Amino acid sequence: xxxxxxxxxxxxxxxxxxxxxxxxxxxxxxxxxxxxxxxxxxxxxxxxxxxxxxxxxxxxxxxxxxxxxxxxxxxxxxxxxxxxxxxxxxxxxxxxxxxxxxxxxxxxxxxxxxxxxxxxxxxxxxxxxxxxxxxxxxxxxxxxxxxxxxxxxxxxxxxxxxxxxxxxxxxxxxxxxxxxxxxxxxxxxxxxxxxxxxxxxxxxxxxxxxxxxxxxxxxxxxxxxxxxxxxxxxxxxxxxxxxxxxxxxxxxxxxxxxxxxxxxxxxxxxxxxxxxxxxxxxxxxxxxxxxxxxxxxxxxxxxxxxxxxxxxxxxxxxxxxxxxxxxxxxxxxxxxxxxxxxxxxxxxxxxxxxxxxxxxxxxxxxxxxxxxxxxxxxxxxxxx
Numbered sequence: 001x002x003x004x005x006x007x008x009x010x011x012x013x014x015x016x017x018x019x020x021x022x023x024x025x026x027x028x029x030x031x032x033x034x035x036x037x038x039x040x041x042x043x044x045x046x047x048x049x050x051x052x053x054x055x056x057x058x059x060x061x062x063x064x065x066x067x068x069x070x071x072x073x074x075x076x077x078x079x080x081x082x083x084x085x086x087x088x089x090x091x092x093x094x095x096x097x098x099x100x101x102x103x104x105x106x107x108x109x110x111x112x113x114x115x116x117x118x119x120x121x122x123x124x125x126x127x128x129x130x131x132x133x134x135x136x137x138x139x140x141x142x143x144x145x146x147x148x149x150x151x152x153x154x155x156x157x158x159x160x161x162x163x164x165x166x167x168x169x170x171x172x173x174x175x176x177x178x179x180x181x182x183x184x185x186x187x188x189x190x191x192x193x194x195x196x197x198x199x200x201x202x203x204x205x206x207x208x209x210x211x212x213x214x215x216x217x218x219x220x221x222x223x224x225x226x227x228x229x230x231x232x233x234x235x236x237x238x239x240x241x242x243x244x245x246x247x248x249x250x251x252x253x254x255x256x257x258x259x260x261x262x263x264x265x266x267x268x269x270x271x272x273x274x275x276x277x278x279x280x281x282x283x284x285x286x287x288x289x290x291x292x293x294x295x296x297x298x299x300x301x302x303x304x305x306x307x308x309x310x311x312x313x314x315x316x317x318x319x320x321x322x323x324x325x326x327x328x329x330x331x332x333x334x335x336x337x338x339x340x341x342x343x344x345x346x347x348x349x350x351x352x353x354x355x356x357x358x359x360x361x362x363x364x365x366x367x368x369x370x371x372x373x374x375x376x377x378x379x380x381x382x383x384x
Contacts, residue, residue: 004209007166008252009135009146009173016241019051019176022093022134023058029132029171031091033061035084037104038095039068047138047179051095063087068100071153071160071270071277077117080107084131093134094170097191098142098277101135102150105168108133117152117163123362126165135170138179140230140243141191141278143198143251145173153271159356160267162363177237177244185231188243189334192227194278195219195247196330197285201260202253203303204296205366215253220306222246224330231334260367262288264360265376268353275343282336283343286327287383291375293320295368340384350380 013021026034034055038048043066055062065083069076080103084092094104106117109130113120120126135145144150150163183191199219202212223246229239265288266280275283293300300320304311307326311319328338337343354377358364364371371379 004207004256006211006256007148007169008255009169010171012146012173012175012248014175014245014248016178016237017176018174019054019136019179022051022054022136022174023056025134025172025174026055026060026091026093027058029091029134031058031060031132033063033087033089034091034093035063035065035087035089036093036095037065037068037080037107038100040066042096042100042138045182047182048095050179051093051136055093063089068096068103070099071274072099072103073153073155074117077103077106077110077152080104081110084111089131091132091134093136095136095138097137097139098144098151101137101142101144101170102152104133104135105144105170106150106152106163109165109167120163120165121161123164126163126167129167132171134172134174136174136176136179137247139183139187139191140177140180140240140247141194143195143247143254145170145175146248146251147255149255155271158268158271159359160271164362175244175248177240180240180244181234183234185234186335188231188234189227189336190276190278190282191247192223192230192243192334193282193285193331193336195243195250196223196227197262197281198250198254198259199223199246200285200289200303201262201366202250202257204292204299204368205257205260206368207366208257212253212257215249216257217302217306219246219250219253220303222249224307224326227330228333258363258366260363261292261371264363265357265379267360268356269340269343269345272349272353273343273345275345279336279343282331283338283340284379284383286324287379289324289327290382291371291379292367292369293324340380345384347384350377350384353380
């Protein structure tokens with residue numbers, strides 16, 4: 001057994017109504033001034049006000065930064081950092097999906113570390129801990145509340161880039177499924193497929209461990225059972241609770257085992273065509289798995305079983321095909337497109353996207369099958 005590390009957030013609070021514990025948590029962290037970090041769309045839903053109300057018993061001054069955007073640019077972090085400094089805040093509460101959490105995490109470490117976030121693109125380059133972050137996800141998919149990762153878009157290079165450091169881990173993650181009830185069906189579908197991608201890629205990662213395997217397979221099983229219901233009836237409490245838990249488990253799994261080629265190939269789609277991250281992952285997932293199956297064939301049968309496929313009597317190879325078919329069927333059922341052309345991607349962009357994806361070496365190193373730029377181009381072409 002090789003040496004491995006296991007990272008996750010300092011405290012994880014789950015359960016319906018768990019947002020009610022946030023005032024105690026920020027007081028325990030010694031906060032005096034809190035900055036809420038969110039996006040303008042979520043601000044209009046009333047969920048941010050709900051978080052403010054839950055924070056009220058702490059009796060602390062609370063400010064607001066609501067300029068987070070989807071697939072946030074590096075410049076958004078700079079704006080948030082300036083808001084933190086101008087207001088003298090000493091704790092950030094991220095409310096929203098992965099974008100809000102990633103901006104808050106990146107901004108928090110820049111308060112105590114010199115330079116800009118560009119200086120820390122890569123792995124373990126941040127020298128000192130930042131301000132504490134409390135993450136409050138309002139979607140069930142990104143898992144950013146339990147990862148040491150922040151993903152940001154570089155418009156100049158038309159590529160998404162990652163900052164990885166244990167100092168990015170939130171001090172507290174509050175996963176309250178009640179906050180996901182108002183998620184519209186298309187976001188429920190996209191974030192749910194994002195969580196499935198996290199679990200699948202963690203399970204077949206070359207860095208998978210016994211711990212991450214257990215988390216990933218459980219997440220696959222839960223998502224396969226409950227995502228359709230959550231999309232069809234957002235008020236189904238059992239479905240929302242299970243999807244929130246599955247997203248959390250998948251997040252912890254990939255925070256430690258890593259993700260692979262699906263995410264690497266999705267980065268150019270987000271940066272160049274502004275395809276939502278979960279949708280990009282969902283569309284690419286079956287096609288990347290077709291390439292990956294020979295690199296981890298027995299694991300594909302285990303994932304097929306976790307998805308509820310009757311493959312006990314099948315060969316590993318035949319079971320792998322069933323698994324890929326099951327992914328496509330799940331995407332179809334929750335109305336996720338199956339092809340890149342349905343997302344506004346043009347065929348002429350494929351060679352450039354392949355050149356961009358091959359540069360994402362941090363993720364491709366986790367993949368069970370080593371890919372060349374030609375392999376990546378062929379995957380894009382099959383997905384087109």
